Amino acid sequence: MLSKKTQYALRALSFLAARFDQGPVLIHEIAEQKKIPIKFLENILLELKNADVLDSKKGRGGGYFLKTAPDQTSLAKVMRIVEGPIALLPCVSLYFYQKCADCTEEVxxxxxxxxxxxxxTLKILESKTLEDIQELRLEAIDFSI
Amino acid sequence: MLSKKTQYALRALSFLAARFDQGPVLIHEIAEQKKIPIKFLENILLELKNADVLDSKKGRGGGYFLKTAPDQTSLAKVMRIVEGPIALLPCVSLYFYQKCADCTEEVxxxxxxxxxxxxxTLKILESKTLEDIQELRLEAIDFSI
DNA sequence: TTATTAGTCTACAAATTTTGTAGTGTTATT
DNA sequence: AATAACACTACAAAATTTGTAGACTAATAA
Structure with a gap:
């Protein structure tokens, strides 16, 4: 199961994806809308910024925003940043490979x-992006058509 | 990542699968061969027995053994017993479903x-069985052919 | 240039889960 | 009976996850 941290990250990114190109969004607003503990969220967003997924602006009018268009960031990338390995065994991980401790079999x-x-799993997570998990904003849909 | 517990379970089962139909195997022997802490292994094997994957015999000449042929137990079953959910989100799990805490989206x-x-993931883990992860025993292969 | 706003960073603390151990009980065999 | 081996409960240590505190830095605007 994904940790809460990763779930929070996905929710926050889903929110930010829906607001791409609309200027910075306050941590405070994300935390409130998505019901994420604000100080915890701060850490997560910072980590995503340091990994080049997000960018930020300080001071009045500041906040966080996607560094690139939603379809440019795969879910695999996000998961590796906040969750770590995607593989189920260390000896099978591409980015976090570790020899199995005490592996006793020759083969x-x-x-x-x-x-x-x-x-x-990777076939899916490498191809799906933030665009695919973007929050659906009902108020943005024109029902009058 | 799978917990050590699950990795231990898979190794033990891989060992027992290779010895199917050859009588009970001592916990002690599995622990030693597979380098698993014996008391921890006891708990794991007991859990697998209570879930009908293994059976056991007490007293002299006793030990653990697969309850059914290796190809009758899927890896998905084993993982659900020792690891819990296979899905990455609680709201998407078939056997351990839970409503997402604080899900704020309508859809x-x-x-x-x-x-x-x-x-x-399930497509693979439901179809693969203990037969597929059975320990390869080189001494059982006839190289003279 | 100073006050205010908002992200940055480090460190820590609480809670939970995982991993491992101890010890006693129960059952089967010899 | 004595011994062998699994059964079961409870606990303890370690590690990880989750969440918090507080001081610092940068940007903006009056």
Missing amino acids: CSINGVFIQVRDA | CSINGVFIQVRDA
């Missing part, structure tokens, strides 16, 4: 399946 | 992707 009989799971 | 824009990830 691992377990990792094959988890390579398949990893690839199936 | 969730996030869960769609994670339903796809869940289905792709």
